[in-house]
Amino acid sequence: MGKVIVVTSGKGGVGKTTSTAALGAALAQRGERVAVVDFDVGLRNLDLVMGAERRVVYDLVNVIQGDAKLPQALIRDKRVETLFLLPASQTRDKDNLTPEGVERVIGELKEHFDWIICDSPAGIERGATLAMRHADVAVVVTNPEVSSVRDSDRIIGLLDSKTVKAESGERMEKHLLLTRFDQARAERGDMLKVEDVLEILSIPLLGIIPESMDVLRASNLGAPVTVADSRSAPAMAYFEAARRLAGETLPVTVPGEKRASGGLLSKIFSRRAA
Amino acid sequence: MSIFRLFRKQSSAPVARERLQLLLAHERVSTGSDLVQLLREEILAVIAKHVELDNERVQVKMDRTENVSILEIDVEIPRDAVKQAA
Numbered sequence: 001m002g003k004v005i006v007v008t009s010g011k012g013g014v015g016k017t018t019s020t021a022a023l024g025a026a027l028a029q030r031g032e033r034v035a036v037v038d039f040d041v042g043l044r045n046l047d048l049v050m051g052a053e054r055r056v057v058y059d060l061v062n063v064i065q066g067d068a069k070l071p072q073a074l075i076r077d078k079r080v081e082t083l084f085l086l087p088a089s090q091t092r093d094k095d096n097l098t099p100e101g102v103e104r105v106i107g108e109l110k111e112h113f114d115w116i117i118c119d120s121p122a123g124i125e126r127g128a129t130l131a132m133r134h135a136d137v138a139v140v141v142t143n144p145e146v147s148s149v150r151d152s153d154r155i156i157g158l159l160d161s162k163t164v165k166a167e168s169g170e171r172m173e174k175h176l177l178l179t180r181f182d183q184a185r186a187e188r189g190d191m192l193k194v195e196d197v198l199e200i201l202s203i204p205l206l207g208i209i210p211e212s213m214d215v216l217r218a219s220n221l222g223a224p225v226t227v228a229d230s231r232s233a234p235a236m237a238y239f240e241a242a243r244r245l246a247g248e249t250l251p252v253t254v255p256g257e258k259r260a261s262g263g264l265l266s267k268i269f270s271r272r273a274a
Numbered sequence: 275m276s277i278f279r280l281f282r283k284q285s286s287a288p289v290a291r292e293r294l295q296l297l298l299a300h301e302r303v304s305t306g307s308d309l310v311q312l313l314r315e316e317i318l319a320v321i322a323k324h325v326e327l328d329n330e331r332v333q334v335k336m337d338r339t340e341n342v343s344i345l346e347i348d349v350e351i352p353r354d355a356v357k358q359a360a
């Protein structure tokens with residue numbers, strides 16, 4: 001049975017779609033079977049970031065409404081064979097996502113894939129709560145900036161109360177993915193430090209993705225950054241995060257720092273990882 | 275003060291961090307789960323039976339650690355209220 005991951009944040013534009021594509025591709029590049037699912041119905045973008053926009057025939061809403069079977073809607077990636085995309089619809093809205101329909105589709109995906117990664121829409125409304133509903137693990141995407149941290153805190157509250165796991169009294173596994181991080185600005189004191197965000201949100205760190213032109217280049221080309229330029233700094237950070245998701249314990253590298261941090265950060269991480 | 279200090283803006287991240295900590299401690303209570311709402315109301319109701327509660331003198335906060343949430347209720351009790359109860 002596959003594991004369901006929701007990539008969520010509350011705030012828009014923080015890097016959810018970028019991270020869904022990159023983490024999904026990174027796991028598939030290790031040979032695992034991955035389906036990335038676009039829950040941003042009405043504003044679909046995952047297809048574009050993955051370079052599959054011209055191959056979309058059926059979408060999530062079609063499968064939910066029974067107009068298409070799951071295999072007809074899944075698009076296989078041209079570069080990574082074990083990576084598939086279930087696109088969102090552009091013409092309908094979120095009301096077409098029914099809780100029962102979502103449950104059925106996720107259940108079916110779990111039978112065929114090792115990982116199901118759900119790209120959440122922004123906000124805390126229906127679309128976002130449906131995307132997180134059946135998750136086993138949440139990746140909370142946060143920028144080191146006040147409004148993003150505030151929205152992530154709110155999303156953590158929802159993950160702990162509105163998911164199937166939480167409702168059945170289980171603990172929802174949550175990880176922080178800090179994106180668009182700029183070490184130089186953090187050092188100057190103009191950006192929240194990694195430790196600050198970790199302390200405020202109190203969830204373990206999955207990785208730190210640097211602010212980088214390579215991310216823009218990759219989305220221009222229509223490829224997850226781990227595929228477009230696997231040696232780039234953001235790609236390496238996403239590979240590291242994917243390995244942690246898969247259960248490996250690795251020290252966190254702060255992008256732009258000269259050597260692996262022996263400071264507070266690594267202490268925080270090793271304590272959590274222990 | 276060094277002359278360079280005059281030109282260097284004070285770093286803003288520590289201010290951001292403090293503002294967030296204060297804000298979130300309160301927001302987590304008002305947007306918290308049904309259980310948190312229930313606890314808050316019942317605890318305050320019990321206290322109100324004995325002390326006249328003034329919103330200004332009650333602080334409800336929630337701190338979060340990795341495994342638990344801590345609901346913190348601070349009630350200022352005026353000295354004469356204590357005397358009355360005694």
Ligand SMILES: Nc1ncnc2c1ncn2[C@@H]1O[C@H](COP(=O)(O)OP(=O)(O)O)[C@@H](O)[C@H]1O
Nearest residue numbers: 012013014015016017018180210211212215216
């Ligand atoms: N690490 C990064 N460095 C630079 N730009 C980034 C980074 N992550 C995301 N972006 C850019 O930020 C914008 C929003 O990202 P996106 O993944 O669509 O966010 P969301 O899905 O959360 O709305 C996009 O233009 C994307 O290319």
Ligand SMILES: [Mg+2]
Nearest residue numbers: 016017040045
């Ligand atoms: Mg998006």
